Amino acid sequence: MTPHPISLERSPTALTVKPAGERLDASVAEAFVDACSAELEDTRHLRIDLADIRLLDSAGIGALARLYRQLGDGGRLSLANARAEVRTVLEITRLDRVFTIEPADGAGG
Amino acid sequence: MRHTLSLDLPPALDSLAALGTQLRPFLESHYGTVPACYEVELAAVELFSNVVRHNTPATAVRLSCHCWARAVVLTLRDDGFAFDMSAHCPAEPPDPLQEGGRGIWLIHALGDRFGYRRSHDRNVHTFIKRITEPATTRPRGNAAPRNSARH
Numbered sequence: 001m002t003p004h005p006i007s008l009e010r011s012p013t014a015l016t017v018k019p020a021g022e023r024l025d026a027s028v029a030e031a032f033v034d035a036c037s038a039e040l041e042d043t044r045h046l047r048i049d050l051a052d053i054r055l056l057d058s059a060g061i062g063a064l065a066r067l068y069r070q071l072g073d074g075g076r077l078s079l080a081n082a083r084a085e086v087r088t089v090l091e092i093t094r095l096d097r098v099f100t101i102e103p104a105d106g107a108g109g
Numbered sequence: 110m111r112h113t114l115s116l117d118l119p120p121a122l123d124s125l126a127a128l129g130t131q132l133r134p135f136l137e138s139h140y141g142t143v144p145a146c147y148e149v150e151l152a153a154v155e156l157f158s159n160v161v162r163h164n165t166p167a168t169a170v171r172l173s174c175h176c177w178a179r180a181v182v183l184t185l186r187d188d189g190f191a192f193d194m195s196a197h198c199p200a201e202p203p204d205p206l207q208e209g210g211r212g213i214w215l216i217h218a219l220g221d222r223f224g225y226r227r228s229h230d231r232n233v234h235t236f237i238k239r240i241t242e243p244a245t246t247r248p249r250g251n252a253a254p255r256n257s258a259r260h
Contacts, residue, residue, distance in 0.1 A: 023129065026158040027122040055129060055147075057154045058212040065206045085147040092218055094205040 003035035004028045014045040016080070024053050024060030033063045037070060044075055047102075051081035056089050064095065078102055112139055112176045117169040120161050120187070124170075125154055132174060139176045143242045148219045149174075149181050152236050155212045155219075156185050156194070164189025164232055180221075183236040193225040194234060 005020035017036055024032060040046070046067060050056070068077040078100040082090065090096045114135045118124040132153055136146040153172060160170055166189035175182040194213050202218075203211040217223055222237040 023126065025122075025125050025154055026162075027125045055151065055154065057151060057158070058209075058215050059158065061211065062208040066208050068206065069208075085144060088144065088147075089151065089215075093211060093215070094202060098205045 002031060003038065004031035006032070006035045006039075008039060014047050014078075015039065015043045016047040016049055018049040018051070019053065022052055022054040023057075024050075024063065025055060025057040026059035029059040029063040032060075033066050036067055040067075040070060044071060045078065046071060046075070047078045047080055049080045050083070050086055053086060054083065056086045058093075061089070061093055061095060064099065068099065076100065114174045114176075116172045118157065118172060120166040120168070120170055120189075122158060122161055124161075125157065128153060128157060128172065132172075135174060136176065136181065140240055143240070145181070145238060145240050145242060149183065149236075149238055152216050152219045152238070153183055153185075155216045156183065156234055156236060159194055159212050159216075160185055160187050160189065160232070160234070163192045163194070179240050181238050181240060183238075185232075185234045187232050188230065189232060191227050191232060195223045195225045198223075 007018045007020070009016040017039070019032055021028065036046070048064070064077065068075065071077060079090070080102040081104055082101060087096070087101065090099070090101065114132065116128065116131060118128060129150060133146060133150045136149055140146055153174070157170060157172065160166065164187050166187035168188050171186040173184045194216070197213050198217045199210070199214050203214055216236060220236050220238045222235070224235045226233050
């Protein structure tokens, strides 16, 4: 499977990943996990920039959960720039209790 | 008055992009930009994904979206194995860190009614959502989507 295109930004404290495209759904979720997993190394704080994501489905949510598990004990996963409708899905599925939801334009890190 | 969009989608997850490209503009052309349009699109994505994975249809999945003044009715028809998704809803919300198994629960959570029947050797899934919010922007008119919209 071809990894899903992502852009990366590394800081001393976090790895920020921005998925390409407008959808994090069942058609790309597995490839997105593969692309991110290849970059995690010893990352403890993974930030995912959802600014361009218009639709997040259950497979996309499952991908986020899988990445969080890969960070291991003490790992942190933050979601940045999520649109209101994506936030609603995170609230319905209670992911907002597990991940850090940064405010729009949050600096994070 | 009812407005209908019908899409015949190849039974593969790659069809999700085409579904979104056509369904959301159709919904927003009738109701404006309201959260319900996103929720209906998401339910359609979950329905279609589950049909492809569990019913494994051999031919195109027919998605019909009927927009009424106060409700949206989605119907998916497929020729796959009989599988009643509506009867497999977890009683409790899935564990937030569970990797799978929340799609059907999400469909139930997003809608007001979710049903299933078997008709002429095809699965027929029906999802209904009431539209209660006022539009946040003006509807963009009734421009017909490219794929067999009937007004």
